[in-house]
Amino acid sequence: QKEVEQNSGPLSVPEGAIASLNCTYSDRVSQSFFWYRQYSGKSPELIMSIYSNGDKEDGRFTAQLNKASQYVSLLIRDSQPSDSATYLCAVRTDQGGSEKLVFGKGTKLTVNP
Amino acid sequence: GAVVSQHPSRVICKSGTSVKIECRSLDFQATTMFWYRQFPKQSLMLMATSNEGSKATYEQGVEKDKFLINHASLTLSTLTVTSAHPEDSSFYICSAWGWGGTDTQYFGPGTRLTVL
Numbered sequence: 036q037k038e039v040e041q042n043s044g045p046l047s048v049p050e051g052a053i054a055s056l057n058c059t060y061s062d063r064v065s066q067s068f069f070w071y072r073q074y075s076g077k078s079p080e081l082i083m084s085i086y087s088n089g090d091k092e093d094g095r096f097t098a099q100l101n102k103a104s105q106y107v108s109l110l111i112r113d114s115q116p117s118d119s120a121t122y123l124c125a126v127r128t129d130q131g132g133s134e135k136l137v138f139g140k141g142t143k144l145t146v147n148p
Numbered sequence: 149g150a151v152v153s154q155h156p157s158r159v160i161c162k163s164g165t166s167v168k169i170e171c172r173s174l175d176f177q178a179t180t181m182f183w184y185r186q187f188p189k190q191s192l193m194l195m196a197t198s199n200e201g202s203k204a205t206y207e208q209g210v211e212k213d214k215f216l217i218n219h220a221s222l223t224l225s226t227l228t229v230t231s232a233h234p235e236d237s238s239f240y241i242c243s244a245w246g247w248g249g250t251d252t253q254y255f256g257p258g259t260r261l262t263v264l
Contacts, residue, residue, distance in 0.1 A: 067251045078241045078258040079192070123192070127251055133197055133205060135182065136253050140191040 037062040037128045041139035049147050054111040056142050058124030061105070067127035068100055070109045072120045073141065079123055083109065114146040150176050150246035154256035161232055162264055169227045169259045171242030177222035178244035182253070183215075186239045198225040198242075232263045 038061045048054045056070075067086055071079035085091045085098040085107065097110040107126075111118055121141040128137050151174040161167050171181055181198040196217055197205040204217035216228040229236055241258040245251065 069252065071255075076239075076260075078239075078255040081252060081254065084252055125253075131205075133180075134251075135194065135197065138192050 037065075037126075037130060037137055039124055039126050039137050039139040041122075041124050041142050043140055043142060045143040045145055047145045047147060048114050050114060050116060052114050052146075054114045054118065054144055054146070056109040056111075056122050056124075056144070058107045058109075058139055059105055060107065060124075060126045060137075062126060062128045062137075063102075063105065065126045065128050068098075068107045069125040069127075069136070070096075070098060070107075071123040071125060071138075073123060074120045082122075111144075114144075116146045116148050119144060119146050150174075150244070150252075150254045152178075152242065152244055152254050152256040154242055154259050156259060157257060158260045158262075160262045160264065163233050164231055166228055166230045167232055167261060169229075169240055169242075169261075171225045171227070171244075171256050173223045173244050176244075176246060178225075179222060181219060181225040181242055181244045183217065183225075183227050184241045184243065186241065186258075188239075192241070195227075200225075229261065232261070234263045237261055237263045 070083045073079045083098040085100045091098045095112045099108045121143045123141045124139040125136040153172045155170045179200045183195045184192045195210045198219040200219045206212045219225040243253045243255040
C-alpha cells in the first residue's frame with residue numbers, strides 16, 4: 036500500500052511567523068506532488084503543485100521537494116490567521132493500474148493573532 | 149483552474165431512503181472522476197473511481213451495491229447512496245483531473261448528507 040505521512044499537529048504559530056509543514060511518501064516512482072488546503076466544513080483547494088527537486092515559490096508559499104529522501108514540504112511565510120486550516124499533502128501514484136492521488140491525513144495549522 | 153460542481157450542497161433524508169448526488173465538470177471533460185467521503189475531524193477517504201462509459205472501481209471495504217456510481221457522460225458522475233442509514237451521514241466530495249491531461253485534481257464543493 037502506497038502511503039503518505041504527515042504530522043497531524045496541531046501546529047500553532049504566531050501571526051507573521053513561518054509555518055513549516057512536512058510530508059513523506061513511500062512510492063519512489065511518484066513524479067507529481069501537491070499541497071491542498073482544507074478549511075473546516077469545506078472541500079480541499081489546491082495551493083501548490085511540484086514536480087522537480089528543489090523549491091517552488093508562489094507568493095507566500097514555497098513547496099520543497101527532495102525525491103531522494105522522498106520528502107515534500109510547504110513553507111508559509113508571514114503566516115496570517117486566514118491560513119488557519121488543515122493542509123493535505125497528496126502524491127499522484129499508480130495503484131492497480133489506475134492513477135490516483137494518495138493523501139496524507141493532514142496537518143492542522145493554527146495561526147494566532 | 150478547472151471547475152467542478154456538486155448538487156445538492158446539503159441533504160437531509162430519512163433512514164431507508166436513497167439519495168443521489170451529482171458531480172459535474174463545468175468547463176472541461178472528465179473521463180475519470182473520484183468520490184471521497186470525510187467524517188468529522190477525519191481524513192479524506194477515497195470511495196471509488198468513476199470511469200465514463202464503464203463500471204466504477206471501488207476501494208476495498210466500500211459496498212458497491214450501497215454506493216451506486218454512474219458516469220454516463222464526460223461531464224457528469226452521480227453517486228447514489230441507497231437505503232441510507234445514520235452511519236452514512238458524512239461529507240461526500242467528488243473530484244476530477246483537470247482538462248488537457250493535466251495531472252492536477254480539482255475538487256467539488258462537497259455534499260453534506262445527514263440521515264435521520
